[in-house]
Amino acid sequence: MVFRVILILLCCWSFSVAEMFQSVPEAKATLIQSGKEKYSCPNCGMHLVKFYKTSHTHDNHQYCSIHCLYEATQGVIPEDAKVVDTITLELIDVKKAFYVVGSKVRGTMTRTSSYAFGLEKDALSFVSENGGKVMSFAEAYAVAAEDFPKEFGKQAASKLAPITKIEVPKDAKCPICGMFVAKYPQWVAMYDGDKTFYFDGVKDMMKYAFARKIGGDKLYVSDYYKLAKLEATKAFYVIGSNVYGPMGSELIPFASQEEALSFSRDHNGQKVISFDEITEAMVKNL
Ligand SMILES: [Zn+2]
Numbered sequence: 197m198v199f200r201v202i203l204i205l206l207c208c209w210s211f212s213v214a215e216m217f218q219s220v221p222e223a224k225a226t227l228i229q230s231g232k233e234k235y236s237c238p239n240c241g242m243h244l245v246k247f248y249k250t251s252h253t254h255d256n257h258q259y260c261s262i263h264c265l266y267e268a269t270q271g272v273i274p275e276d277a278k279v280v281d282t283i284t285l286e287l288i289d290v291k292k293a294f295y296v297v298g299s300k301v302r303g304t305m306t307r308t309s310s311y312a313f314g315l316e317k318d319a320l321s322f323v324s325e326n327g328g329k330v331m332s333f334a335e336a337y338a339v340a341a342e343d344f345p346k347e348f349g350k351q352a353a354s355k356l357a358p359i360t361k362i363e364v365p366k367d368a369k370c371p372i373c374g375m376f377v378a379k380y381p382q383w384v385a386m387y388d389g390d391k392t393f394y395f396d397g398v399k400d401m402m403k404y405a406f407a408r409k410i411g412g413d414k415l416y417v418s419d420y421y422k423l424a425k426l427e428a429t430k431a432f433y434v435i436g437s438n439v440y441g442p443m444g445s446e447l448i449p450f451a452s453q454e455e456a457l458s459f460s461r462d463h464n465g466q467k468v469i470s471f472d473e474i475t476e477a478m479v480k481n482l
């Protein structure tokens with residue numbers, strides 16, 4: 197019986213790994229970090245073998261993606277950075293790499309996918325199969341910058357009255373995607389039941405809640421502008437906007453319907469919904 201369960205778990209695991217283009221067998225991955233941090237992106241905590249093909253190194257750290265490298269360097273172009281060649285799986289100098297940006301092959305941590313190649317002909321043949329555009333590292337870095345909302349700085353400055361936020365332990369990881377949650381304060385969501393779990397967005401919280409049939413009264417979200425802790429059932433959510441969370445498209449929560457509507461207008465939102473209108477299918481398709 198136990199063996200059977202393990203077998204089923206193994207099958208699920210290998211399927212989920214197999215369907216990700218970024219993943220490689222561990223023996224083929226070059227990992228430059230050591231100790232217990234060897235396998236995880238220091239910026240987001242994700243597994244580096246699982247997201248190997250988009251991996252970048254800089255200053256003895258290894259990141260899962262150009263997105264995390266951008267965030268860690270705060271957008272300064274790192275001189276020593278290397279990237280995985282999608283074909284040979286070797287680490288190569290980013291300045292010599294040909295990046296294919298915006299292909300239909302899903303990227304890591306970013307909506308605009310980005311894969312690097314040592315040879316221009318390999319990049320071009322990837323484009324002919326999957327679309328996208330060949331760019332230099334500097335150009336790809338500029339595209340990665342688009343993941344970060346322009347209002348981010350403004351929001352931090354506009355905290356007026358003291359508010360109650362969801363306090364996230366520094367080492368808390370999202371049970372759905374494995375990311376460190378404390379790094380993304382404006383996206384924090386929480387399940388506070390017999391155990392407490394933190395999520396890097398409403399989407400992952402709802403995936404968790406639907407899978408375990410958890411009621412809305414134990415769920416909390418953060419107001420996107422003020423970061424205030426809200427009861428999930430009382431918030432208003434913008435879907436389909438051009439603002440992305442750490443895991444891509446999100447349900448973005450607001451304390452009032454007015455604020456949600458105005459955000460939705462400013463950011464090409466598809467619509468504003470209440471908690472009861474969130475469905476499992478909607479969350480899966482985000
Ligand atoms: Zn990362």
Ligand SMILES: [Zn+2]
Pocket residue numbers: 370371372373374375395396397400443
């Ligand atoms: Zn997550």
